[in-house]
Amino acid sequence: MLDNLGGMEIVVLMLVALFVIGPERLPKVLQGLGRGVRKVRQMARNATEDISRETGTDIDINDLNPKAFIRKHVLSEEDEELLTNPIRSALDDVKQHTKPLRDELDETAAAIRSNGSSSSRDDTDDDDDEPAKPAARKHSYDLDAT
Numbered sequence: 001m002l003d004n005l006g007g008m009e010i011v012v013l014m015l016v017a018l019f020v021i022g023p024e025r026l027p028k029v030l031q032g033l034g035r036g037v038r039k040v041r042q043m044a045r046n047a048t049e050d051i052s053r054e055t056g057t058d059i060d061i062n063d064l065n066p067k068a069f070i071r072k073h074v075l076s077e078e079d080e081e082l083l084t085n086p087i088r089s090a091l092d093d094v095k096q097h098t099k100p101l102r103d104e105l106d107e108t109a110a111a112i113r114s115n116g117s118s119s120s121r122d123d124t125d126d127d128d129d130e131p132a133k134p135a136a137r138k139h140s141y142d143l144d145a146t
Contacts, residue, residue, distance in 0.1 A: 005013075021029050052058050062068060071080065 017029075018026055048060070075083070
């Protein structure tokens, strides 16, 4: 129940409760709190038992999420496969057809990065007949993400 609280946080909460409630009334308040938690747990257990009895299957509290409930109790595994297979195959087709484009974009991005990171040629070198290449433009966006 208190999985997300650390030891120090629990100690601070207890000290605050001690100062706010007082040392005389604190044990009675903690007993009442414990009794309330037990009642809530029992009510939840009874509700899940009632739902399990009505549906005829064992239901976990996590199964009350509508998506999980439908997936577990309405659809069979074959039905779920029939629904997800076309989507998976379409995704695989898209990945297969766009792989050459992705590879070409990766190569271009690598070339741009290597051109930008390599030292530029000395412009005073006049023996080359080739014109100097312009410096690679630095983009403000991530080339791998586009």
